[in-house]
Amino acid sequence: MNRLNLMATLLFCLVLNACVQKNTCVQHDLKLEASTSQDTIYEGESLSVRLSLQGVESDIFKNKKSQVAFFEDHQEGNDFRTFIDIKPELLGENLIGPFKIKLLGKEYQSNILLVEVIKPASENVQIEMPRQGVVGEKIQIKISGLMSRAYSISFIENDIFTINSQSHSTSYLNGNYTNGASFTVILKKKGVFQLNKDLFKDLPDYVQIDPVQFEVN
Structure with missing residues (x-):
């Protein structure tokens, strides 16, 4: 004790x-x-x-x-x-x-x-987004996951894209939170990138992100 x-x-x-x-x-x-x-x-x-x-x-x-x-x-x-x-x-x-x-x-x-x-059990968060885009294009990134408790989802400042707008939603049912976020971003750098946990701000350690690879031309 x-x-x-x-x-x-x-x-x-x-x-x-x-x-x-x-x-x-x-x-x-x-x-x-x-x-x-x-x-x-x-x-x-x-x-x-x-x-x-x-x-x-x-x-x-x-x-x-x-x-x-x-x-x-x-x-x-x-x-x-x-x-x-x-x-x-x-x-x-x-x-x-x-x-x-x-x-x-x-x-x-x-x-x-x-x-x-x-110690909370590991929880997975899924990402939905286009796998290709061009510099200056607006794309939508959707984040969703089922969680034992609520937490905020946001991106750190980075040189790959700029946040244009965002919305968040949280619901609670049968002891679980369904957390969601939608971001409209403007692509600003050419290359092949991976959207992973490193680009998110202050996510709890037990949250796992399924990474997504995308290309910007």
Whole structure:
């Protein structure tokens, strides 16, 4: 089991001056709770963690929002909450936390989260495009694939073609995403080329591209 050394230790020394006289302010015990809607994520994904500081007396933070900027304006009654993103780096079970916060001279510690990081199965993306063209010609490149999760499809800047227009679509059915993209490009260089993963921007490692060879005259 992996322990996330980041620990997301949040030590915020909040010097609050909401009390009229020193040491006359009474604050009941608070509870710092960490939660997430995900107990399993794919490798490379970020985990959204909800932190809730519960049981805060309303007068404590009155007109002192700048001193609790970490929680911004997310207030529900006497509870303050915020969200942070954490990216576990190791496969398998990861222990996230505990999170800590120091308030009015007292430290509060959250529970620990257990999250499993799994490696996604390889997914193939298909390319449809003309196999021949001439410099200056507009051609259409269509990208499609069935995926376990959504991600964006785009090209890096290159010296083979220029993007003229593009459209994207994503649908979800029975636990799978159908991702599609259509690009109208202008060919700008003569030669024989291969459209492969190297020409795409930031595709996940598990995505495989069936390369297409084409010629520009």
